[in-house]
Amino acid sequence: xxxxxVIIVIPAYNEAKAIHxxxxxxxxAGFLSVVVIDDNSSDRTSQVARKxxxxxxxxAINLGVGGSSLTGxxxxxxxxxxxxxxxxxxxxxxxxxxVTLIAPLAHGIDVVLGIRDYTDPAxxxxxxxxxxxxxxxxxILCGIRVKDSQCGFKAITAQAARKMELNGLGYEFxxxxxxxxxxxxxxxxxxxxxxxxxxxxxxxxxxxxxxxxIITGLIKKKVL
Amino acid sequence: xxxxWLIKLxxxxxxxTVISKSYVDFRKHREGxxxxxFWTVIWVTTTLIVIYPLLxxxxxxxxQNQSVSLGTLVAIMFVFMLFLVYRIYKKAARIExxxxxxxxxxxxxxxxxxxxxxxxxxx
Numbered sequence: 001x002x003x004x005x006v007i008i009v010i011p012a013y014n015e016a017k018a019i020h021x022x023x024x025x026x027x028x029a030g031f032l033s034v035v036v037i038d039d040n041s042s043d044r045t046s047q048v049a050r051k052x053x054x055x056x057x058x059x060a061i062n063l064g065v066g067g068s069s070l071t072g073x074x075x076x077x078x079x080x081x082x083x084x085x086x087x088x089x090x091x092x093x094x095x096x097x098x099v100t101l102i103a104p105l106a107h108g109i110d111v112v113l114g115i116r117d118y119t120d121p122a123x124x125x126x127x128x129x130x131x132x133x134x135x136x137x138x139x140i141l142c143g144i145r146v147k148d149s150q151c152g153f154k155a156i157t158a159q160a161a162r163k164m165e166l167n168g169l170g171y172e173f174x175x176x177x178x179x180x181x182x183x184x185x186x187x188x189x190x191x192x193x194x195x196x197x198x199x200x201x202x203x204x205x206x207x208x209x210x211x212x213x214i215i216t217g218l219i220k221k222k223v224l
Numbered sequence: 225x226x227x228x229w230l231i232k233l234x235x236x237x238x239x240x241t242v243i244s245k246s247y248v249d250f251r252k253h254r255e256g257x258x259x260x261x262f263w264t265v266i267w268v269t270t271t272l273i274v275i276y277p278l279l280x281x282x283x284x285x286x287x288q289n290q291s292v293s294l295g296t297l298v299a300i301m302f303v304f305m306l307f308l309v310y311r312i313y314k315k316a317a318r319i320e321x322x323x324x325x326x327x328x329x330x331x332x333x334x335x336x337x338x339x340x341x342x343x344x345x346x347x
Binding site: 055 | 331
């Protein structure tokens with residue numbers, strides 16, 4: 001799959017400090033189609049992302065990381081892109097890994113999930129614990145045992161994205177994708193990725209306690 | 225006695241309303257099959273308990289070997305509580321979904337290049 005067939009979707013909320021570096025690095029890696037979903041930030045995220053050369057879609061209200069990712073996916077499906085890559089806006093993901101992430105898509109895989117290295121001492125202990133719990137919960141509720149259910153770095157073919165029925169607004173969105181892999185019988189693969197833990201990226205992302213919200217969201221999706 | 229029959233009647237009507245609404249939502253694809261089945265089971269069970277309160281006693285006797293007459297009253301009150309929670313939840317979930325969808329569609333539409341206005345529109 002060529003870089004021009006891929007669209008990079010970056011959900012962002014108050015990421016004015018990091019968004020330029022992320023968009024510039026993605027473009028430097030050869031992926032020119034970048035869309036930043038500004039989830040109604042109160043800082044200059046939209047302006048900075050636009051200046052960096054990204055297409056910017058700004059929400060009129062804050063929808064959450066899941067809602068933003070879904071906006072990005074819906075926008076991507078209106079373009080000619082054959083694959084969609086979701087990545088975080090805090091600079092945690094290495095754009096050089098995009099090539100590794102999309103490689104399996106050329107071999108019949110529908111969804112590629114990034115796996116962070118849990119043995120990395122730089123990974124905060126509370127996040128490590130929260131991720132382990134969420135992997136277990138995702139396994140129980142979604143029926144697939146994955147190594148990193150909450151990783152925001154993933155690649156999906158446009159064809160698979162069209163089949164998915166996603167509506168989670170929060171972080172449960174990540175587990176929802178796994179649930180859809182099972183229900184739509186999609187083929188998936190897990191790929192190790194490099195994670196960049198800076199002071200900034202550590203201060204961003206979800207709290208371990210957010211696991212409660214994710215579990216509630218997943219139960220709502222499954223039962224209600 | 226009349227009061228009890230009135231409560232039973234209200235409970236049956238409430239259950240019928242909820243199940244009907246749920247079925248309509250299910251047919252219109254606004255509600256998933258698991259949700260429809262879940263609420264139907266809940267409401268049928270609750271209605272059965274209201275109509276035959278002795279069911280509670282029988283269950284209690286089976287479980288603890290003693291009668292719990294207060295359970296009947298609790299079950300009747302539970303019907304109304306559940307109804308309120310169910311309707312509020314459903315309404316809130318639908319509004320949240322619609323709002324997210326609307327906000328998303330507007331945001332995406334704003335990024336698309338606008339079509340040039342026709343000469344008719346200019347005049």
